[in-house]
Amino acid sequence: MKHLIDGKWTDGSPSQSVSPEHGVVHPGSFRRRVTRDGSSGFPIELNRYHLYVSHACPFSQRATIVWTLAGLAEAIDLSILDPRWVQSDGWVFGESAMSTKDNGGSGFASLREAYLASDSKFTGRVSVPVLWDKATRTIVNNESLDIIRMLNDEFAPLGAVKSDLYPGPLHATIDALNDKTNQFLAGGVYNVAGAENQAAYDLATSRLFGFLDELEQTLIKGGPFLLGGRITIADVLVFTALVRFDPVYVPLFRIGGKRLSDFPALTAFVRRVFEIPGIAETVLFDHILAHYFDSDWSIPPHRGIVPNLTQLTWYKAPGG
Numbered sequence: 283m284k285h286l287i288d289g290k291w292t293d294g295s296p297s298q299s300v301s302p303e304h305g306v307v308h309p310g311s312f313r314r315r316v317t318r319d320g321s322s323g324f325p326i327e328l329n330r331y332h333l334y335v336s337h338a339c340p341f342s343q344r345a346t347i348v349w350t351l352a353g354l355a356e357a358i359d360l361s362i363l364d365p366r367w368v369q370s371d372g373w374v375f376g377e378s379a380m381s382t383k384d385n386g387g388s389g390f391a392s393l394r395e396a397y398l399a400s401d402s403k404f405t406g407r408v409s410v411p412v413l414w415d416k417a418t419r420t421i422v423n424n425e426s427l428d429i430i431r432m433l434n435d436e437f438a439p440l441g442a443v444k445s446d447l448y449p450g451p452l453h454a455t456i457d458a459l460n461d462k463t464n465q466f467l468a469g470g471v472y473n474v475a476g477a478e479n480q481a482a483y484d485l486a487t488s489r490l491f492g493f494l495d496e497l498e499q500t501l502i503k504g505g506p507f508l509l510g511g512r513i514t515i516a517d518v519l520v521f522t523a524l525v526r527f528d529p530v531y532v533p534l535f536r537i538g539g540k541r542l543s544d545f546p547a548l549t550a551f552v553r554r555v556f557e558i559p560g561i562a563e564t565v566l567f568d569h570i571l572a573h574y575f576d577s578d579w580s581i582p583p584h585r586g587i588v589p590n591l592t593q594l595t596w597y598k599a600p601g602g
């Protein structure tokens with residue numbers, strides 16, 4: 283996927299937005315923080331900050347869900363990137379049915395320009411989501427986990443809804459689950475897609491399904507959400523990956539053997555989260571399908587790597 287090197291839009295080898303080598307979601311490069319007291323240099327302020335998102339992207343959807351549930355629509359405005367990522371410019375704006383112009387006040391035509399405005403020699407991926415400061419015209423942060431924690435904690439005084447998706451006593455539990463979700467599910471599907479040999483494919487697949495089995499058991503024993511009675515950001519991370527599971531990851535990322543629908547408790551969980559008021563509006567399948575099936579990037583073919591049939595729930599080899 284093309285990315286910036288020393289401020290120049292350059293062809294690159296990384297074909298996915300996560301690092302297949304490390305099995306984790308590729309971390310963002312801007313890690314500054316907005317704080318209530320302004321001690322970070324970025325104080326909370328009504329309408330000062332802006333979110334650049336793509337409705338296709340699960341990491342962006344983490345942000346739009348938390349933004350919705352915290353009632354931040356009046357405090358932070360959004361720009362929607364066109365779901366079709368293009369080689370020539372990457373993520374682009376446009377007044378179309380599936381995108382907006384740059385509403386962040388700079389008139390950018392592509393997201394790359396926001397990265398270059400923040401650092402003219404930027405080297406790295408031009409990824410969504412981005413938390414942008416309209417006052418200083420710079421990217422504050424482009425790491426979804428940081429962004430959602432800021433939206434929940436720091437921006438709470440500006441929210442129209444009193445909600446807390448990251449309650450203090452659950453921090454350690456949520457962080458631990460989020461690490462696993464990033465590694466085995468949100469990043470794990472890219473490990474399956476990007477596997478270069480059978481062993482890597484089998485390992486990534488068994489880790490992915492092992493993790494889904496764990497989540498399934500958690501919901502059977504507890505629920506209705508992953509950490510009990512209330513929705514937290516841990517649910518948001520799992521939900522945003524699972525809504526893409528059967529429509530995108532199974533066919534396109536070549537996840538073999540099982541579908542989300544083979545996990546009844548997880549399927550019911552996805553439905554439950556989907557029905558929370560405001561969430562359905564963040565699930566835009568036209569954007570999701572356009573991005574994954576009609577962008578200028580593709581998952582390299584990997585001839586000879588085949589799914590493991592032991593994952594098929596109904597199948598038993600004759601005599602086996």
Ligand SMILES: N[C@@H](CCC(=O)N[C@@H](CS)C(=O)NCC(=O)O)C(=O)O
Binds near residue numbers: 284285310342411
């Ligand atoms: N660390 C990032 C990962 C974000 C990410 O990978 N976004 C993808 C879209 S789903 C992207 O913009 N990829 C473009 C690229 O990597 O060049 C986060 O969680 O915020």
